[in-house]
Amino acid sequence: MEFKLEAHRIVSISLGKIYNSRxxxxxxxxxxxxxxxxxxxxxxxxxxxxPCPGLYLAGHPxxxxxxxxxxxxxxxxxxxxxxxxxxxxxxxxxxxxxxPERPAVPEVLRAGDSEPAATVTAAGDTLQGGEAExxxxxxxxxxxxxxxxxxxxGVSGVFPEGPEAARxxxxxxxxxxxxxxxxxxxxxxxxxxxxxxxxxxGPADCPAPGSTPLKKPRRNSExxxxxxxxxxxxxxTGNVANxxxxxxxxxxxxxxxxxxxxxxEAEGEESGPEAxxxxxxxxxxxxxxxxxxxxxxxxxx
Amino acid sequence: CFFLLFSPIxxxxxxxxxxxxxxxxxxxIISTVEFNHTGELLATGDKGGRVVIFQREQESKNxxxxxxxxxxxxxxxSHEPEFDYLKSLEIEEKIxxxxxxxxxxxxxxxxxxxxxxxxxxxxxERDKRPEGYxxxxxxxxxxxxxxxxxxxxPVLRPMDLMVxxxxxxxxANAHTYHINSISVNSDYETYMSADDLRINLWNFEITNxxxxxxxxxxxxxxxxxxxxxAAEFHPHHCNTFVYSSSKGTIRLCDMRASAxxxxxxxxxxxxxxxxxxxxxxEIISSISDVKFSxxxxxxxxxxxxxxxxxxxxxxxxxxxxxQVHDYLRSKLCxxxxxxxxxxxxxxxxxxxxxxxxxxxxNNFFRMFDRNTKRDVTLEASRExxxxxxxxxxxxxxxxxxxxxxxxxxxSLDFSKKIxxxxxxxxxxxxxxxxxxxxxxxxxxVN
Numbered sequence: 024m025e026f027k028l029e030a031h032r033i034v035s036i037s038l039g040k041i042y043n044s045r046x047x048x049x050x051x052x053x054x055x056x057x058x059x060x061x062x063x064x065x066x067x068x069x070x071x072x073x074p075c076p077g078l079y080l081a082g083h084p085x086x087x088x089x090x091x092x093x094x095x096x097x098x099x100x101x102x103x104x105x106x107x108x109x110x111x112x113x114x115x116x117x118x119x120x121x122x123p124e125r126p127a128v129p130e131v132l133r134a135g136d137s138e139p140a141a142t143v144t145a146a147g148d149t150l151q152g153g154e155a156e157x158x159x160x161x162x163x164x165x166x167x168x169x170x171x172x173x174x175x176x177g178v179s180g181v182f183p184e185g186p187e188a189a190r191x192x193x194x195x196x197x198x199x200x201x202x203x204x205x206x207x208x209x210x211x212x213x214x215x216x217x218x219x220x221x222x223x224x225g226p227a228d229c230p231a232p233g234s235t236p237l238k239k240p241r242r243n244s245e246x247x248x249x250x251x252x253x254x255x256x257x258x259x260t261g262n263v264a265n266x267x268x269x270x271x272x273x274x275x276x277x278x279x280x281x282x283x284x285x286x287x288e289a290e291g292e293e294s295g296p297e298a299x300x301x302x303x304x305x306x307x308x309x310x311x312x313x314x315x316x317x318x319x320x321x322x323x324x
Numbered sequence: 325c326f327f328l329l330f331s332p333i334x335x336x337x338x339x340x341x342x343x344x345x346x347x348x349x350x351x352x353i354i355s356t357v358e359f360n361h362t363g364e365l366l367a368t369g370d371k372g373g374r375v376v377i378f379q380r381e382q383e384s385k386n387x388x389x390x391x392x393x394x395x396x397x398x399x400x401x402s403h404e405p406e407f408d409y410l411k412s413l414e415i416e417e418k419i420x421x422x423x424x425x426x427x428x429x430x431x432x433x434x435x436x437x438x439x440x441x442x443x444x445x446x447x448x449e450r451d452k453r454p455e456g457y458x459x460x461x462x463x464x465x466x467x468x469x470x471x472x473x474x475x476x477x478p479v480l481r482p483m484d485l486m487v488x489x490x491x492x493x494x495x496a497n498a499h500t501y502h503i504n505s506i507s508v509n510s511d512y513e514t515y516m517s518a519d520d521l522r523i524n525l526w527n528f529e530i531t532n533x534x535x536x537x538x539x540x541x542x543x544x545x546x547x548x549x550x551x552x553x554a555a556e557f558h559p560h561h562c563n564t565f566v567y568s569s570s571k572g573t574i575r576l577c578d579m580r581a582s583a584x585x586x587x588x589x590x591x592x593x594x595x596x597x598x599x600x601x602x603x604x605x606e607i608i609s610s611i612s613d614v615k616f617s618x619x620x621x622x623x624x625x626x627x628x629x630x631x632x633x634x635x636x637x638x639x640x641x642x643x644x645x646x647q648v649h650d651y652l653r654s655k656l657c658x659x660x661x662x663x664x665x666x667x668x669x670x671x672x673x674x675x676x677x678x679x680x681x682x683x684x685x686n687n688f689f690r691m692f693d694r695n696t697k698r699d700v701t702l703e704a705s706r707e708x709x710x711x712x713x714x715x716x717x718x719x720x721x722x723x724x725x726x727x728x729x730x731x732x733x734x735s736l737d738f739s740k741k742i743x744x745x746x747x748x749x750x751x752x753x754x755x756x757x758x759x760x761x762x763x764x765x766x767x768x769v770n
Contacts, residue, residue, distance in 0.1 A: 029657075033603055036661055049416035049439060053501055053520045054551045054570055054610075055666050061606045062660065069603070 030070040037063040354757035356744055360424040360432065363748040366394055366755055367434055368762055369419025373403035375436055375489075377447060378764075394764050398447050400489040403438040415440050421506050423515070425528075433492070435515060439502040442517050444493035444528060452480040498524050498534045505555045511562040518555035518567060525579075537585050538567060538577065553668075554614045564589075566616070566623055572609035574625060574634065592623075592634050594641045604656040604665060612668035617677040618749075624680055626671040629653060631682050631692065646692045646699065649684045651722040651733045664738050675750045683742025686731065687758045688718060704742060704756045704763040715765065 037059045044051050044059075351372030358367050366378040379397035406415040416439055425433040431448035456478040460466050501520035508515045516525050516537065523538035538555075542548055550571040558564035563579045575588035596605065608628035615624050622643075623634045629650055632642035648669075652659060659665040664685070671682040683689045684701070692699045701718045721730035744757040752767035 030603075033657070033660070040663075048414050049418075049502070050411075050413045054504075054553065057548065057551055057570060058607045058610060058666065062603050065603045065606075 026069050030066040033066040034063055034070065037066065349760070352760035354744060354760060354762060355418050355420065356422050357746040357755050357757045357762070358422045358424060358434075359746050359748050359755065360434075361426050361749060363750060363753065365397065365424070365432060366746065366764070367422045367424065367436075368755075368757065369402065369422050369436055370760070371416075371418040373401055373405070373417030373419060373438065375400055375402045375419060375422065375434075375445070377432075378762075398487040398489055400445070402436045402443060402445065402491075403441065406440075420503060423506050423508050425508055426512060428512070435506050435508065437503050437506050437517065440496065440499055442495040442503070442506055442515075442526070443491050444495075445489050446492045447487060447489045450486045450488060451483060453483045454478040455481050493528065493531050495526055495531050495534065498526075501551075504553060505567075507556045507565065509557045509562050510560055514562075516555060516557065516565060518552050520551040523552065523555055523565075523567060523585075535583070537579060537583070539584065539586065553611050556614055556616055559616050559618060559620045561620065566614055568611035568614040568625055570610040571606070572611055572627060574611065574614060574623060576636065590636065590639050592639045592642075594632070600653070602656060604660055607660070607665050608656065613670040615671060615673060617673050618675065619677055622677070624671050624673060626669050626682055628665060628667075628669075631671050631680060633680070633694065644694060646680070646690075648682055648690055649688075649720070651720055652685075655733070659738070662738065664741070667741055667743060669741075669743050670745065672745055672747045674747045674752070681745055681747060681754065683745055683756070685738050685741050686736040687740040687742055688720075689742045689745060689756055702765075704758045704761075704765075706761075 040059050041056060041063075044056055349372075351370060351374075353371045354368050355371055356367075356369040359365070360367070364380050366380075368376050368378075370376075375398075376396060377398045378394035380392040380394050383392050402419055403417040405417045407413070408415060418438055419436050420439065421435075421437050423435045425435070425444075427433075431446050434445050434447070436443055436445060455462070456476050458467075458472055458475055458478075459469070495517070499517065499519040499522070501522070503517050503519045505518040506515060507518075514525055514527050516523055517534075518524075518538075521539065521541040522536055524534040525537045526534045538552070540550070540552060550569045550573075553568050553570055555565060555567035558566075564576065565579070566574055566576045568574045572593065574592040576590035576592070577585035578589045579585060581587070581589065596609070611625045611627050613626040616622070617624065617633075621636060623636065625632050625634065625642075626648075629648060629652060631646045631648060633644040633646075634642045656665060669683050671680060673680055678695055679691055679693050681689060681691045687704045688701050689704060690699060690701050701720070702715045703718050716729075719727075719730045720736070721727065721732045726732050740758060742756055742758055746755040748754070754765050756763045756765065
């Protein structure tokens with residue numbers, strides 16, 4: 024259990040570092056980010072392999088349980104990362120399993136659309152050309168309830184919720200969102216309840232890894248992950264795509280199937296979310312409190 | 325006698341030292357230190373893109389007991405911040421490395437590099453100036469040709485010594501990733517520059533093209549597992565160089581083997597100790613610096629906690645391993661949080677390859693005598709820096725009862741780190757960069 028918490032903490036720290044690296048002067052440092060991603064991978068492995076029935080593990084896309092989210096979130100962005108959105112024509116997105124959860128967030132947060140879209144880049148654009156609108160809109164929506172972060176989500180303010188909405192671009196066209204809004208009653212409901220408090224709550228498949236609230240110019244460099252086709256290499260693209268890829272390859276397995284039966288655990292915990300309020304799931308209080316910033320961080324990516 | 329008694333000579337800039345006491349400008353942080361081949365000059369580069377060169381004063385006959393001190397010789401702005409509009413990337417002006425060329429005439433040449441661009445600078449003295457121009461007067465104003473009635477030949481007259489630095493070559497646009505190393509070849513005609521994924525070979529005379537000699541970029545970036553962290557040419561064999569990786573391995577390459585040295589000639593790697601495995605094993609095994617010994621028979625590598633000496637003829641493990649600050653092993657998680665675990669410490673050989681030196685935290689630096697196996701921890705601080713004062717060995721207390729002079733691990737100041745040090749090529753004079761201060765110590769000969 025301690026290992027799990029430690030791993031959890033390390034994952035959230037790592038994500039914070041990756042996020043911050045994007046706004047660092049001098050561009051993304053490939054070496055440091057590679058090392059951070061390795062730590063992330065190790066922590067994830069420990070997290071998954073440590074059998075602790077009480078903890079929600081990532082893997083089950085359908086369960087919007089907040090406890091689940093951190094794990095999925097951890098897996099999410101990477102999953103999305105490793106596989107750029109279809110429009111880019113590159114690797115396929117993971118199956119939209121987590122999507123059922125996603126709608127809850129935009130719906131909940133729609134009300135709190137107070138943040139200007141200024142910080143929201145065409146994150147969607149970066150990886151998804153045409154689907155820019157929906158993602159951006161989703162981003163704005165998500166940015167609202169930042170202050171309603173829950174629990175130990177002091178950190179949540181650090182990470183713009185924008186990326187949350189980035190799930191939009193994650194291969195889920197706007198139309199789907201509505202569809203997904205009315206999935207199995209309990210998950211969305213629970214997610215919604217939680218949503219108010221959950222800034223970061225939501226599908227783990229954090230979409231456009233590249234879709235973070237960056238300045239627009241970045242869009243150009245991120246349009247070709249890997250930038251292989253370009254004669255002039257785009258380091259920015261390469262780095263971001265690397266991270267995306269790295270996380271993707273690390274975490275994509277999570278969504279489909281977790282080693283060590285993560286999925287089973289997730290299912291078993293589905294009833295958990297219905298407890299709704301974070302912190303109330305007995306054995307996971309400390310974890311839950313950390314989940315908020317964690318998932319927002321992930322989403323931020 | 326190994327335990328040299330060092331006494332500080334001069335801080336980087338006396339006035340700046342006092343000013344920096346109150347306001348430490350982040351651009352003053354020294355980012356590289358390098359003696360030239362004779363040790364007469366010492367160059368420092370900082371985060372603000374400036375290069376400051378110190379010159380050793382000639383020993384005067386009057387004060388024969390007073391060793392030559394280093395004073396500022398030249399200061400110039402080497403790199404400026406740039407913005408790559410196409411990629412929306414700011415390029416830092418921080419000087420990552422300075423490397424001197426061997427002196428071939430009256431002028432001094434050095435290479436300085438930031439993340440993207442390498443520049444060759446010529447530092448020369450001017451102690452005469454031409455006087456007696458026909459077309460301009462003494463202040464340089466043009467004269468009306470109609471007023472010129474006689475012609476004269478300009479002559480050189482002595483003037484106050486002036487040291488000027490001029491950029492002679494700019495080697496740009498060859499690196500997509502951040503340059504971490506430059507190394508001058510022993511042929512003095514070529515040099516290499518290394519970034520995270522590639523190493524390029526340049527000819528000093530040609531700035532618009534370079535040869536790519538190492539490329540570890542995978543076809544699919546998702547498969548990226550390691551990056552190049554440092555590279556250096558062999559001191560004598562112009563066809564040989566080494567580069568280290570973030571995975572703790574060193575590759576030795578021979579440029580005669582093929583144009584693209586993707587296949588190494590030798591591969592140095594020590595098997596990992598499974599008992600030390602942690603989340604951060606990979607980070608602490610990443611090599612931050614690699615240096616050939618002066619003899620060319622060994623290489624030294626620095627990773628986060630140790631310094632290792634490798635014999636070029638033995639690839640499966642280092643011949644010597646020195647613990648720099650093993651007491652940090654239990655604190656890796658905190659060091660990861662505050663980013664200290666990513667600090668890139670350098671390491672240096674002394675002139676005879678018998679002693680190696682590297683930095684640590686709390687402004688401590690460590691020296692290891694390879695022959696006697698003794699080591700010492702010294703501190704570079706203002707308190708110890710009264711001229712002629714002898715440095716006292718320091719000790720870190722790792723547990724149990726702390727003795728009076730010891731400092732406990734928890735009291736270490738991790739913001740005071742010594743990443744860059746240099747050792748005079750032939751004498752026991754060392755330069756230690758502590759954030760924005762430069763300390764120069766020498767041994768005291770009785």
